[in-house]
Amino acid sequence: MIVGISTIEIFLPDSQSLKDKRQAVKKIIEKTRARFNISIVEFSQNNLWQRARIGFSVVGVKKDHIDMAIENVYNYIESLYIGKIIDTNSEIIVLGNEI
Numbered sequence: 612m613i614v615g616i617s618t619i620e621i622f623l624p625d626s627q628s629l630k631d632k633r634q635a636v637k638k639i640i641e642k643t644r645a646r647f648n649i650s651i652v653e654f655s656q657n658n659l660w661q662r663a664r665i666g667f668s669v670v671g672v673k674k675d676h677i678d679m680a681i682e683n684v685y686n687y688i689e690s691l692y693i694g695k696i697i698d699t700n701s702e703i704i705v706l707g708n709e710i
Contacts, residue, residue, distance in 0.1 A: 617700065618699070638691070
């Protein structure tokens with residue numbers, strides 16, 4: 612089994628309050644979860660109203676599939692036009708003898 616873990620930092624230019632930020636992040640998370648059936652959550656930077664940090668994970672059997680899934684999630688979030696991705700970080704963890 613191969614697990615891909617990724618974090619995304621998003622700039623939310625239209626957010627003018629924490630309420631705006633919560634609505635934008637909720638929309639990103641719900642739409643992405645529904646589209647890709649992944650585990651996704653906001654963490655960190657809860658008091659900054661124009662920045663959000665979101666983490667998600669993808670599980671599969673091939674590293675190429677995991678890399679492509681992570682890239683597809685990045686592209687999808689950008690295509691929502693809710694915010695601009697300003698930083699990403701991902702890590703692939705191989706459990707067992709898979710390559």
